[in-house]
Each structure stands twice: as structure tokens, then as C-alpha cells.
Amino acid sequence: MADVVDPLWEASSMALSRAHLAEARRIGDELAAIARSGLLLPGSIVERSTTCGRPGCSCQKDPPRRHGPYFQWTRKVAAKTVGRYLTREQRDDYTTWIANDRRAHELLRRLEELGIEALEADPRSRSAP
Numbered sequence: 225m226a227d228v229v230d231p232l233w234e235a236s237s238m239a240l241s242r243a244h245l246a247e248a249r250r251i252g253d254e255l256a257a258i259a260r261s262g263l264l265l266p267g268s269i270v271e272r273s274t275t276c277g278r279p280g281c282s283c284q285k286d287p288p289r290r291h292g293p294y295f296q297w298t299r300k301v302a303a304k305t306v307g308r309y310l311t312r313e314q315r316d317d318y319t320t321w322i323a324n325d326r327r328a329h330e331l332l333r334r335l336e337e338l339g340i341e342a343l344e345a346d347p348r349s350r351s352a353p
């Protein structure tokens with residue numbers, strides 16, 4: 225592939241290190257692959273077994289045989305945790321989606337770290353007065 229110059233990059237007066245650009249491009253490729261898959265889901269999936277209040281139920285015996293397992297997808301919405309029950313098959317499918325979402329966030333954080341490193345290395349940067 226020809227060495228394409230990004231127009232955004234050309235418009236910038238700043239010089240980024242080769243290592244910075246190379247890493248950003250690797251991250252971009254991986255991020256794009258995740259985005260194109262369309263398989264992203266926030267939150268997490270938990271597995272729960274429960275006890276009930278029914279007298280004499282085996283969930284309360286010793287040793288207990290709890291109900292479940294139940295699979296629940298949980299996530300934060302406006303600082304509150306909300307959940308939805310999933311079938312085992314859904315749990316198997318969506319576990320990958322959640323892993324993709326986490327990886328995408330990790331990659332974005334790494335890009336931000338590169339930005340911070342670049343700003344801190346910028347000779348025009350100075351400490352706060």
C-alpha cells in the first residue's frame with residue numbers, strides 16, 4: 225500500500241513521533257475491525273444462583289441446592305445498575321460483545337495516553353504559573 229498522508233495530519237503543524245503514528249495506526253486498524261463487526265455491548269454479564277422463601281425448598285436445605293444459575297446482563301444507566309435476564313445461549317453470544325466493547329475502550333484510552341505524552345513532550349508546553 226502506498227504511504228498515504230492523512231489530510232488531517234497534513235493540516236497540523238505538529239510533529240508526532242514515528243512511534244506515535246505507528247502505534248496510532250495499529251490501534252486504528254484494530255478499533256475499526258471491532259467497530260465494523262458491530263458486536264459491542266456495554267456492561268457485564270453475571271451468573272447468579274438464588275434461594276427462595278418457600279418453606280422446605282431444597283435451596284434452604286443443608287447442603288443447599290440453590291435455584292439457577294441465572295444469567296444477567298447489567299450496566300450502569302445514570303449511576304444506577306440495571307439488569308436484564310439472559311438465556312444461557314444469549315450469555316454465550318454476548319460475552320464476546322462485551323469483550324469487544326472493553327477492548328475498544330482500552331484502545332481509545334491508549335490513544336488518549338499517546339495524546340497526553342505528545343502534549344507533555346511539546347516544547348511549547350510550560351508548567352502552570
Ligand SMILES: [Zn+2]
Nearest residue numbers: 275276281283
Ligand atoms: Zn427455593
